[in-house]
Amino acid sequence: MTIEVNEFRERVAKYAALADPARLRIVDLLTLGDFSPKELQAELGMPSNLLSHHLRALEVAGLATRHRSEADKRRSYVGLAAGALQGLVPGAGHGARRVLFVCTRNSARSQLAAALWRQVSEIPSISAGTHPADRIAAGAIEVARRHGVELAEVPPRRLDQVAEEGDFMVTVCDNAHEELVGLGNAHWSVPDPLRLSTENAFEDAFMDISHRVSDLAPRLLAA
Missing domain, CATH: 3.40.50.2300 (Response regulator)
Incomplete structure (x- = not known):
């Protein structure tokens, strides 16, 4: 029963995070692959502080992760967390x-x-x-x-x-x-x-x- 309650809460957190149009757009982009924050800024036309807020919300909800580039250590990439979109994957586009x-x-x-x-x-x-x-x-x-x-x-x-x-x-x-x-x-x-x-x-x-x-x-x- 505890497992079911935890899974339900995780789903609620994901839906709550995705209810914001900007975060939903970010997740749609991440279904294609990984983006650096700068690349997401360019795609979304969004200031860096607002993007950081949305990325933190997605990470807390278990939808996104980030790690350092192997090429330029000053750069990081944001990607979908494993299993993030089970039951929520966008259709073909x-x-x-x-x-x-x-x-x-x-x-x-x-x-x-x-x-x-x-x-x-x-x-x-x-x-x-x-x-x-x-x-x-x-x-x-x-x-x-x-x-x-x-x-x-x-x-x-x-x-x-x-x-x-x-x-x-x-x-x-x-x-x-x-x-x-x-x-x-x-x-x-x-x-x-x-x-x-x-x-x-x-x-x-x-x-x-x-x-x-x-x-x-x-x-x-x-x-």
Whole structure:
């Protein structure tokens, strides 16, 4: 009974937070990916102090989280908390001919994202890097194999070699996102598993991307 009461209170807190139009708009944006406060300001045309107030309310309600950028430590990203929108996910609202996942080296996160996307959506997917590596990381190959996910049999490719008009571009790397300012449609601030190169690091990245892919897929329509 206590669990049910707590769950009910959590739902009430979420609905109360979402009753504000500005906070609802912020959450709609976060269903696409992670945003820095500055990016949210630009999207919403809102002063920083008011945005800070709304972000605190969303964090208290268990709807949003924030963490530091791996690229520029002075920068932070706001994202949806895990399971934040169970029963509240917005409907489809974006059209795409293809989903293009981008990270710096196209050796792990973007490759995994494209492979996971192919399992849940009929919209084609592809991946690329801003500064591609020579080969796909062994850790990415191993974690994909453990989960029965088939990676594309192609080496890392440069973004300008594969990008096409009509792509819905998702950056899955803070470095790539901050290098491609204003060019992507969504950003997922996924920690780089190659920094640690451990099985757990690749497992965490895989699960993070898997959840995000599952959340985004219902929101995109084939264009």
